Amino acid sequence: xxxxxxxxxxxxxxxxxxxxxxxxxxxxxxxxxxxxxxxxxxxxxxxxxxxxxxxxxxxxxxxxxxxxxxxxxxxxxxxxxxxxxxxxxxxxxxxxxxxxxxxxxxxxxxxxxxxxxxxxxxxxxxxxxxxxxxxxxxxxxxxxxxxxxxxxxx
Amino acid sequence: xxxxxxxxxxxxxxxxxxxxxxxxxxxxxxxxxxxxxxxxxxxxxxxxxxxxxxxxxxxxxxxxxxxxxxxxxxxxxxxxxxxxxxxxxxxxxxxxxxxxxxxxxxxxxxxxxxxxxxxxxxxxxxxxxxxxxxxxxxxxxxxxxxxx
Numbered sequence: 001x002x003x004x005x006x007x008x009x010x011x012x013x014x015x016x017x018x019x020x021x022x023x024x025x026x027x028x029x030x031x032x033x034x035x036x037x038x039x040x041x042x043x044x045x046x047x048x049x050x051x052x053x054x055x056x057x058x059x060x061x062x063x064x065x066x067x068x069x070x071x072x073x074x075x076x077x078x079x080x081x082x083x084x085x086x087x088x089x090x091x092x093x094x095x096x097x098x099x100x101x102x103x104x105x106x107x108x109x110x111x112x113x114x115x116x117x118x119x120x121x122x123x124x125x126x127x128x129x130x131x132x133x134x135x136x137x138x139x140x141x142x143x144x145x146x147x148x149x150x151x152x153x154x
Numbered sequence: 155x156x157x158x159x160x161x162x163x164x165x166x167x168x169x170x171x172x173x174x175x176x177x178x179x180x181x182x183x184x185x186x187x188x189x190x191x192x193x194x195x196x197x198x199x200x201x202x203x204x205x206x207x208x209x210x211x212x213x214x215x216x217x218x219x220x221x222x223x224x225x226x227x228x229x230x231x232x233x234x235x236x237x238x239x240x241x242x243x244x245x246x247x248x249x250x251x252x253x254x255x256x257x258x259x260x261x262x263x264x265x266x267x268x269x270x271x272x273x274x275x276x277x278x279x280x281x282x283x284x285x286x287x288x289x290x291x292x293x294x295x296x297x298x299x300x301x302x
Contacts, residue, residue, distance in 0.1 A: 004211050004298040059203040059238045134208060137293035140200050 007135040009149035017052040017080050020044065024147035026051040028133040031068055032061025036142045037088040043142075043154055044085075052084065054129035055141050063094050066117075068126045070099045073117035079106040155258035155269060155284050162273040163256040167222065167244040170230035175220075175244055177273065184217045184280070185273050186297065189259040189266040191288050193225040193233035193243075201268070201291040206239040208294045215301050217272070222246050222253060224265050261288055272300060 009026060025048040029036040044050060056064035067087055074083035086102050087094060103113045116122055133143065144152040166176040188205065190198045205219060212219055221243045230243035246253045254266035261267035268285040281300040283292055
């Protein structure tokens with residue numbers, strides 16, 4: 001049984017999705033969220049060490065689980081942030097054929113990408129982040145925390 | 155606000171499909187009543203969306219989720235469809251806010267305050283939460299803290 005009671009934001013780990021250097025900024029984000037898309041590139045240009053954590057909310061953004069699975073699968077082939085950037089840059093093309101086009105553009109093994117994005121391992125990895133966000137009290141995205149797990153601002 | 159240990163006032167309200175639903179229908183099960191201001195507002199949308207995501211975990215703990223606001227069943231139906239949620243939404247529509255008032259969850263601006271009431275299987279109030287303001291809602295973690 002999952003325990004979703006309150007807990008601090010997990011510290012940054014080696015299996016987090018990390019980008020850049022500087023002051024750490026943990027970002028709980030939904031790949032279907034327009035607010036996240038609006039803020040994403042600014043956050044990445046802010047000179048921070050970005051830690052991306054999955055927080056898909058299906059009821060608000062029906063494609064979010066599929067997009068997070070695809071990004072995670074791309075990450076298994078070394079293209080996590082390229083995939084995330086492309087999703088936020090072009091929110092109008094997020095159906096399956098568009099995901100395949102991105103996979104080809106980033107030189108991914110398409111068969112593996114297809115297998116991975118629907119796998120239990122990937123779903124569990126996404127859910128792990130989501131649950132940590134719930135336990136930290138995330139109520140909307142993007143939700144920002146510093147390295148100590150304290151609420152941060154952009 | 156209603157006190158822990160009080161008998162939860164029974165009610166009969168119409169749900170999003172226009173069917174009558176009573177608190178007594180939940181006897182023998184725990185039910186978490188989410189009083190919220192109004193359908194389609196941004197905060198209410200976020201709250202019900204987040205809670206929808208953890209419904210399986212609530213069900214594991216034997217808790218059913220019910221939302222109550224002053225909106226009409228037709229509005230509830232549209233709101234439910236817009237959010238893509240299947241949480242039961244009850245219409246405290248006429249007399250307006252009668253159930254919210256009975257639970258001490260009324261906000262003097264014409265709508266329910268954002269409160270949570272956990273009713274035990276025997277119909278007593280097991281836990282309550284009142285948001286500091288209608289513009290804020292408790293994360294789902296707060297609910298799971300209460301459930302233990």
